[in-house]
Every structure is written in structure tokens, then in C-alpha cells.
Amino acid sequence: MSRNSYNIDIESVFEGVCGLFPNLKPEEREIMRNNITCQYFRKGEIIYKEGDTPHGLVCLSKGKVKLYKEGVGGRDQIVRMAKPIGFIGYRALFAEENYSATAEALEDSVVCIIEKNAFMGILRNNAELTLNILKSVATELGFSTNRTVTLTQKHIRGRLAESLIFLRDTYGLEDDGKTIKVYLSREDLANLSNMTTSNAIRTLSGFAEEGVIELDGRRIKILDHHRLERISDLG
Amino acid sequence: MSRNSYNIDIESVFEGVCGLFPNLKPEEREIMRNNITCQYFRKGEIIYKEGDTPHGLVCLSKGKVKLYKEGVGGRDQIVRMAKPIGFIGYRALFAEENYSATAEALEDSVVCIIEKNAFMGILRNNAELTLNILKSVATELGFSTNRTVTLTQKHIRGRLAESLIFLRDTYGLEDDGKTIKVYLSREDLANLSNMTTSNAIRTLSGFAEEGVIELDGRRIKILDHHRLERISDLG
DNA sequence: GTCATTTTATGCTTTCAAACATAAAATTAA
DNA sequence: TTAATTTTATGTTTGAAAGCATAAAATGAC
Structure with a gap:
């Protein structure tokens, strides 16, 4: 093959x-x-x-x-x-x-x-x-527990904002310092943020209208990191 | 003291x-x-x-x-x-x-x-x-991830039913083979099941009306384990 | 025992997000 | 290329759960 x-x-x-x-x-x-x-x-x-x-x-x-x-x-x-x-x-x-x-x-x-x-x-x-590995699994358990709380308690905007920040922190940014270095479908973005695809699309458009991000197909540019973090924190 | x-x-x-x-x-x-x-x-x-x-x-x-x-x-x-x-x-x-x-x-x-x-x-x-401990932490990480999915995707009844089953499995039953061996406030039950206290009370009453459980203050008797599990599984 | 506080219970209203319905745009396949 | 499929976009409707209000019951403090 x-x-x-x-x-x-x-x-x-x-x-x-x-x-x-x-x-x-x-x-x-x-x-x-x-x-x-x-x-x-x-x-x-x-x-x-x-x-x-x-x-x-x-x-x-x-x-x-x-x-x-x-x-x-x-x-x-x-x-x-x-x-x-x-x-x-x-x-x-x-x-x-x-x-x-x-x-x-x-x-x-x-x-x-x-x-x-x-x-x-x-x-x-x-x-x-083994102890090193135990440490990273324990760290990940912390992330997981945290995620349970945020996914269940934050509202749609907060959850999506958190996902975008998470993706930025995980994969980094392109050379422009703005574009998240991963290109997910809206469906994947929704499945990451615990919402329907429609809501991911809608909320993303909302962020773009507010000038927090810029959309170009699957490319997502974060224009205002600070505001995105505020949206995430407020829930 | x-x-x-x-x-x-x-x-x-x-x-x-x-x-x-x-x-x-x-x-x-x-x-x-x-x-x-x-x-x-x-x-x-x-x-x-x-x-x-x-x-x-x-x-x-x-x-x-x-x-x-x-x-x-x-x-x-x-x-x-x-x-x-x-x-x-x-x-x-x-x-x-x-x-x-x-x-x-x-x-x-x-x-x-x-x-x-x-x-x-x-x-x-x-x-x-250390490897033994790693094994249990890894097992717990599995529980946690699973919990994230059920807490976010199941509906109120499913989440509460799951919590009751979880409490039964964790603490066991009194000698009558029905009463869950832990006495939580409705608020704790709500905080365990990701819902408001009102909804925990309401849903619990619902289960009691349907004959799935019996309530006596904080004592919860599971009358129909099978049905409770079905409610949990259906979400 | 009495009073104060907390917990439990229930009804009513509001709201957020899902579900549904199209349709346009973008990919992919033929 | 054209056709088929998938993805994205948006408007409308519906419904589940939260929020709020009130009151009864239980618990705890004094």
C-alpha cells in the first residue's frame, strides 16, 4: 500500500x-x-x-x-x-x-x-x-477533573472560548502570532466543547462579530486573547 | 479539645x-x-x-x-x-x-x-x-473521563440515577438490602449529579412516585435496582 | 422547650441550548 | 467538468433545566 x-x-x-x-x-x-x-x-x-x-x-x-x-x-x-x-x-x-x-x-x-x-x-x-509517569498521569487526572467542572458549569460561550484557548496552548500559533495551529471542523470543535455543531458555528460567528476572533474557513485567528480569556473565565 | x-x-x-x-x-x-x-x-x-x-x-x-x-x-x-x-x-x-x-x-x-x-x-x-499506584491512578483517570461524558450528556434523571447507583456501589446497602449506606443532603446529591438542589429534590420525588425508590428523610431505599439502572443507561 | 436556621418541598416563570429546517458553500468523487 | 456529499451558516421552534418564590419540616442552638 x-x-x-x-x-x-x-x-x-x-x-x-x-x-x-x-x-x-x-x-x-x-x-x-x-x-x-x-x-x-x-x-x-x-x-x-x-x-x-x-x-x-x-x-x-x-x-x-x-x-x-x-x-x-x-x-x-x-x-x-x-x-x-x-x-x-x-x-x-x-x-x-x-x-x-x-x-x-x-x-x-x-x-x-x-x-x-x-x-x-x-x-x-x-x-x-515509573514515578515520573505516575506524576504525569496524576497531573492529567487533575486536568480531567477540572474539565468535568468547566464543561458542566460554564455556558456555551465560556466553553467554546476555553476550547479555543486550550487549542492555542496545545498546538500553538502560526507565525502571524494569531492563527491557531490546528484546523478542526466545526463538529470537532463542538465535540470538544460539549455542544451541538449548530451552536459551535453560531457562537463562533458571534465571537467573530464581536471582533474577538477572525474566521477564514477552518482557520481561526485570535484577535483579542485577553477578551477570549475573560469570556472563558466568566463561564 | x-x-x-x-x-x-x-x-x-x-x-x-x-x-x-x-x-x-x-x-x-x-x-x-x-x-x-x-x-x-x-x-x-x-x-x-x-x-x-x-x-x-x-x-x-x-x-x-x-x-x-x-x-x-x-x-x-x-x-x-x-x-x-x-x-x-x-x-x-x-x-x-x-x-x-x-x-x-x-x-x-x-x-x-x-x-x-x-x-x-x-x-x-x-x-x-509505584506501578501499583500508577495502575489505580490510571483507573481513576478512566472513571473521571467517563464521568465527564455522562455528566455532560445524560439528562437530569439519568444523572441522578447514576449517582444513586454510584453511592450504592461505593458505600453498599444496609442490612435490609435496600437502603443506601450513606446519608447525603439533597444539596450534596445535587452537587454530585450536576444539578440544582431543587431539581435533585424534584427528580428524587419523581423516582419515589414511580416506585423506583423510597424516601425517608435522607434515607434512600432502592426498590427497583433494575429500573434505576435502566434510567441511568438511557440517559 | 422555644427560637433560629437550615433543609426539604413544590409551584410558577424564564432562559438557554437543543432540535429541526433549509440553504449556501466547499469538498470530493466520478 | 458536473454531480454528489459534506460542511458551514442561519432562522425558527421546542423543551429541559435553572431561577425564583414561598412554605413546611427538620435540625440545632440556647
Whole structure:
């Protein structure tokens, strides 16, 4: 398949992944190197599905990925946005559960997987590394709890403003210092902000009319960061 | 103070806490024993506040505790209900952050604290233990994400039904096999289910009229578990 | 026991966001 | 290219839950 003929430089990918693990011993590095595989995913392709069993630690080396859960009424809820270089699906791996969300590539992406047993073997003998991971999972639990409160208590405008700020902080801005460096559909934006697509479109138009943002298709320019933050804070 | 003259058997409390750590080495056990302190909290008292700095691993040995965050409009959101024997506030400890929620005793409670540095020192030398903790924090992150989806997407009846089931599963039932073994105010029930107190009261009355539950002050008897679960699942 | 405060209960009104209905614009496929 | 599909846009209607008002009941303080 053409997607596999796309040439991935596994060595540089591996180096990138290792950068996320400080103080890895040479033998641990070697184990990882021998148990890593790479895969290419095109925009829109599913990396794994909610309910699948994890077979290793998945690392996003290139591209952007959304993680979403199917909601009660079939409406999806985006629970995380991943950027390179970073891990996805680790929660399920560490909890020894199946994936609780689906991972879908938002752009053409490169993903590599460190085989489960090899990786867990390293953890079992490296308390410092495990403690580092514990720290980031604990941090993420904080984000998640916070998100529960804001998504349930803020009004539509506050939720959307928060999402835009979140996207800006996660993916950064283009060279113009204004355009958010990720191009989501209005539907994705809605699923991230817990609202219907119609309301995302409407509210976005509202922000544009007020001069807080500027819209150009999927490009969103933040014109007034301060005001956007105020909208987010007020709820 | 009379609350402190209340006699706590620290040895048995310590044994209880140790039961949560399987395979603790004798020297680790000794460190813990030398760095543990106990405290008694009466119903309604605050164990720690959102924003406080953790000084150790807090363990609830006796009683019941609610953990809540202050929401945007001043409305509280209960993010966790703790029961003995179990830990509270560990997320902040492991994330090296301040507490992200307030812990308040729902009944007279006994709490003990293992000093931070002593405990973290044990973790740094015990990968297996750290991995166990990582597993539970990862599991909890799953719960939290799930909760975000249900709290935002389910309707009032579904959310309240889910909370009742959650309370039943967390605290169990009285000997009659029906009464939920925790007695919350309508306001707490509302803050747990993301709704106003009025709506908690109204919806609860509705369930009682339909014969799904029976109310007697704060006592809630579940008459039809199956139907309650159906209400929760339908959203 | 009495008084004050908090909690519970219920009715009525308002409001925010969802649902629905089109239609224009932009992609994608043929 | 044209046709088909998806995405975006906007107006209108509907409905669920919040807000407000009031009162009864329960709890706690004195």
C-alpha cells in the first residue's frame, strides 16, 4: 500500500521517543529499540478504537490526533488532543484495561508502538521512571477533573472560548502570532466543547462579530486573547 | 479539645493502612510506622482545602468524606466520595501540585497522614509499589473521563440515577438490602449529579412516585435496582 | 422547650441550548 | 467538468433545566 511505502526514518523517530524518557539506562534503551514498530496513518484513519486491547505504548511522533468517546446519544465527546512527540492510550495500558476512547488521526501521522511486555518490564525495574509517569498521569487526572467542572458549569460561550484557548496552548500559533495551529471542523470543535455543531458555528460567528476572533474557513485567528480569556473565565 | 481526647488506636489504624500496600518490606513498614500521624475530624469539618499544599499521603481510616471543587458560579461539584480504608488527596501529592479539591468529613472520621518525604522515598525504591499506584491512578483517570461524558450528556434523571447507583456501589446497602449506606443532603446529591438542589429534590420525588425508590428523610431505599439502572443507561 | 436556621418541598416563570429546517458553500468523487 | 456529499451558516421552534418564590419540616442552638 502506498501509505506504507511512505518512508519513515525509524531511527530518528526512536530518538524522539527516547527524548521523553530522561535517564534511560543503555540496556533499557536497547530493549526499547528492539521492541518498537512504526506505522503511518492518513488523515481520518483510526489508530485504535474504544474497546480495543492495548498491545503496547503508543507514541505519536508526527501529526495530530483526537481521542474521543462515544456519548450516550451517539454524540462524540473529544477527551484529549494529542500532539507530537507524546503518548496516547497509555491510560488503558497502565490501568490494564481496554481503550476507553478512540484515537483518530486529524492529519497524516506517524505513530510508533513499544511492545507492552518489554515496556512494562522496564517500568518494573525502574522506580524513578515509573514515578515520573505516575506524576504525569496524576497531573492529567487533575486536568480531567477540572474539565468535568468547566464543561458542566460554564455556558456555551465560556466553553467554546476555553476550547479555543486550550487549542492555542496545545498546538500553538502560526507565525502571524494569531492563527491557531490546528484546523478542526466545526463538529470537532463542538465535540470538544460539549455542544451541538449548530451552536459551535453560531457562537463562533458571534465571537467573530464581536471582533474577538477572525474566521477564514477552518482557520481561526485570535484577535483579542485577553477578551477570549475573560469570556472563558466568566463561564 | 474534646475531639482530640477521642481515643484513636493508632496501631490498628496503621495496620489498616498497611493492608492497602501489599508486599511491603519490613524496613519500609518501619519507615511508615515512624512517619504516621492521626487526626480526628467531626462531621462537617474540613480535612484540607482546595489550594492547600499536601504534606503527606492522607488515609481515611474511619468515616466518610466528600471531595468537591468550587465551580464557576460558586456551585460546588463533588468529584469523589471516599470511604475507609482508602486514600484521599494522593493525586495532588503525586502530581506535585496543591490540592485541586476540598475534603470534608461527612461523618465523624479518623484520618492518618504518612509524611510526604518518607513516603516518596519508599516509592523511589519500590518500582512494584509505584506501578501499583500508577495502575489505580490510571483507573481513576478512566472513571473521571467517563464521568465527564455522562455528566455532560445524560439528562437530569439519568444523572441522578447514576449517582444513586454510584453511592450504592461505593458505600453498599444496609442490612435490609435496600437502603443506601450513606446519608447525603439533597444539596450534596445535587452537587454530585450536576444539578440544582431543587431539581435533585424534584427528580428524587419523581423516582419515589414511580416506585423506583423510597424516601425517608435522607434515607434512600432502592426498590427497583433494575429500573434505576435502566434510567441511568438511557440517559 | 422555644427560637433560629437550615433543609426539604413544590409551584410558577424564564432562559438557554437543543432540535429541526433549509440553504449556501466547499469538498470530493466520478 | 458536473454531480454528489459534506460542511458551514442561519432562522425558527421546542423543551429541559435553572431561577425564583414561598412554605413546611427538620435540625440545632440556647
